Amino acid sequence: MAELNNSDIKIVTKDVNLFYGDNHALKDVTLDILSNKITAFIGPSGCGKSTYLKTLNRMNDIVPNVKISGKVLLDGEDIYENGVNVTYLRKKIGMVFQKPNPFPMSIYDNVAYGPRVHGIKSKARLDEIVENSLKGAAIWEETKDRLKQNALGLSGGQQQRLCIARAIAVEPEVILMDEPTSALDPISTLKIEELMSQLKEKYTVAIVTHNMQQAARISDYTAFFLVGEMIEYGETQQIFSRPKNKKTEEYITGRFG
Amino acid sequence: MAIIKASAEAIAANSSSETEKLASVKKHKPKNTIIGVGNGLTEKIMHIVFLICSSVAIIALLLITIYMISxxxxxxxxxxxKDFIFGDKWAPTKEIFGISPMILTSVFGTIAAILIGVPIGLMTSVFLAEIAPKSVVKVVQPAVELLAGIPSVIYGLLGAMIIKPLSYKIEMLVFKDNPEHIYTGGAxxxxxxxxxxxMILPTIINISRTAIIAVPEEYREASYGLGATHIQTIFKVILPAAKSGIATAVVLGVGRAIGEAMAIILVAGNMANMPEAFNSVKFLTTGVVQEFAYSSGVHREALFGIGLVLFVFIMIINIVLNLILKGKAKAK
Structure with a gap:
């Protein structure tokens, strides 16, 4: 593993193995995710990067026949230990998905959904959260006059920023993004990338991306995955300019993948 | 045409036997050219066949409408x-024809059945679609589908065997201090x-289940991702997202309940009383079924009048259903 500087470590994963039935999808993945940095996971399709991302907030629990071993520590606490409150975990580690997936309800209700399920009822408080979250996701100006309108009326890029607003409305510490721009046009993609660099001031961001330029542009650290294994991990600049592993080099220079 | 020519030439150049084949085909009829493809006559005949078939349904509806009204x-x-619809006395022998007891019985009976059936049906569909393990679904789902196919008179027999005696027991309990009550014996x-x-359960369950299953997986993921529990996800995301399908289920349930006769004629008691829980009552449907055989003259005409009222009810329900479905299409 590459030497990392001494920033705070937010998430530690140690020897994580994951099986979908007989399919060994993650093999001994060990890496640390640092606070207030953007960590990118790159690799060809099916390499396990999305699966790895989903182990971090236990979204794989929903999939039947999944077996996970190893340790995932959030601020030193094992999130797979018995008695962990998954609801609370997912409040702390928010997620933005590949396809923008706003609920078929108003923009306001979309953002207020998270706070509401976590018990916030006060209208004034919700108003405040909705406004701050939409501002935080750089979509307030576009939506402030139509908060009561159905979110499905927004464009794809706006929907994705709304989903980011919805994720930050529950005040997470970490935001996981699973190819958040792969369904978007270049301009929307650019907006989301700009947004991400703002987000890291307050949150720890982990992003899966197919787009290597994107990883190079926005991330501080990059991990390269290949058929379930984490091949190389280090500072983004180093990974893209002086990869240590030959496979990483081949992938980055476009020889396969 | 140039392309066809060119390809024909290419084939001709390719092998001489194929050239011969091509030539023989050309001699008979140019089957392999654009002009010959799709015989115009067959197309026209099939169009007419389709038109006639679809006309049958339209004509039937038209005839029913005309006949019921006339x-x-x-x-x-x-x-x-006013007297027919709002009159509260139904005495055919005295030629008094007020059907408000029957209308109210049908309306309130349907509403009450919906109030009981919809929550149970909806919960069942949620259970089948979201909660139950596959092995359970495999047993319950076909059972529910079978339930939908059982003839309504069987429900009536079941009601007469099980529900009527039960209802009589409750009736005796409720009215034990009331000597004026006319006992119905559970009917x-x-x-x-x-x-x-x-009876409406299978309709509600099947249609709502389909609607729930059709809710995109992304909504569930998004909800879980925000830390919502399974139950919160069901009530706050899945059911609202499936609401137009559920509304369809309810309206179809209403249609089924208001049009039902055979099942309830065996347990309703069939007296044109105002609808109270422990009164013998007559529904619009059961009234017609029960009295038709022995009616004549004005009495029979009155039964057709009831039929017309019922027909109007069903029409209204269908229009509502169509509006819902249209709203659904718009939402998409």
Missing amino acids: SGAPIISKVGL NMFSAVIVLAI
């Missing part, structure tokens, strides 16, 4: 629309409503 309208004009509104509620 045979139901005379009695209504004779008695007067009353209460029993009829229970039978109707059970």
Whole structure:
């Protein structure tokens, strides 16, 4: 593993193995995710990067026949230990998905959904959260006059920023993004990338991306995955300019993948 | 045409035997050219066949409408629309034809059946679609589908065997200090409503389940991702997202309940009383079924009048259903 500087470590994963039935999808993945940095996971399709991302907030629990071993520590606490409150975990580690997936309800209700399920009822408080979250996701100006309108009326890029607003409305510490721009046009993609660099001031961001330029542009650290294994991990600049592993080099220079 | 020519030439150049084949084909009829493809006559005949088939349904609806109006309208004009619909006494022998007890029985019976059947049906569909393990679904799902196919008179028999005695016990308990109550022996509104509620269950369950399953997986993921529990996800995301499908289920349930006769005629008691839980009652449907055989003259005309009223009800329900479905299409 590459030497990392001494920033705070937010998430530690140690020897994580994951099986979908007989399919060994993650093999001994060990890496640390640092606070207030953007960590990118790159690799060809099916390499396990999305699966790895989903182990971090236990979204794989929903999939039947999944077996996970190893340790995932959030601020030193094992999130797979018995008695962990998954609801609370997912409040702390928010997620933005590949396809923008706003609920078929108003923009306001979309953002207020998270706070509401976590018990916030006060209208004034919700108003405040909705406004701050939409501002935080750089979509307030576009939506402030139509908060009561159905979110499905927004464009794809706006929907994705709304989903980011919805994720930050529950005040997470970490935001996981699973190819958040792969369904978007270049301009929307650019907006989301700009947004991400703002987000890291307050949150720890982990992003899966197919787009290597994107990883190079926005991330501080990059991990390269290949058929379930984490091949190389280090500072983004180093990974893209002086990869240590030959496979990483081949992938980055476009020889396969 | 140039392309066809060119390809024909290419084939000709390719092998001489194929050239011969091509030539022989050309001699008979140019089957392999654009002009010959799709015989125009067959197309036209099939169009007419389709048109005739679809006309049958339209003509049937038209005839029913005309017939119901022409045979139901005379009695209504004779008695007067107001007296017919709002009159609270039904005494065919004295030629008093007020059907408000039957209308109210049908309306309240249906509403009560919906109030009981929809929550149970909806919960069942949620259970089947979201909660139950596959092995359970494999047993329950076909059972529910079978339930939908059982003839309604069987529900009536079941009601007469099980629900009627039960209802009689409750009736005796409720009215034990009331000497004025006329006992129904369990053949009353209460029993009829229970039978109707059970009868509409399969409709509600099947249609709502389909609607719930159709809710995109992304909504569930998003909700879990925000830390919502399974139950919160069901009630706050999945059911609202499936609401137009559920509304369709309810309206179809209403249609089924209001049009039902055979099941409830065996348990309703069949007296034209106002709808109270432990009164023997007569529904619009059961009234017609029960009295038709021995009616004649004005009495029979009055039964057609009832039919017309029922017909109008069903029409209204269908229009509502269409509006819902249209709203659904728009939402998409």
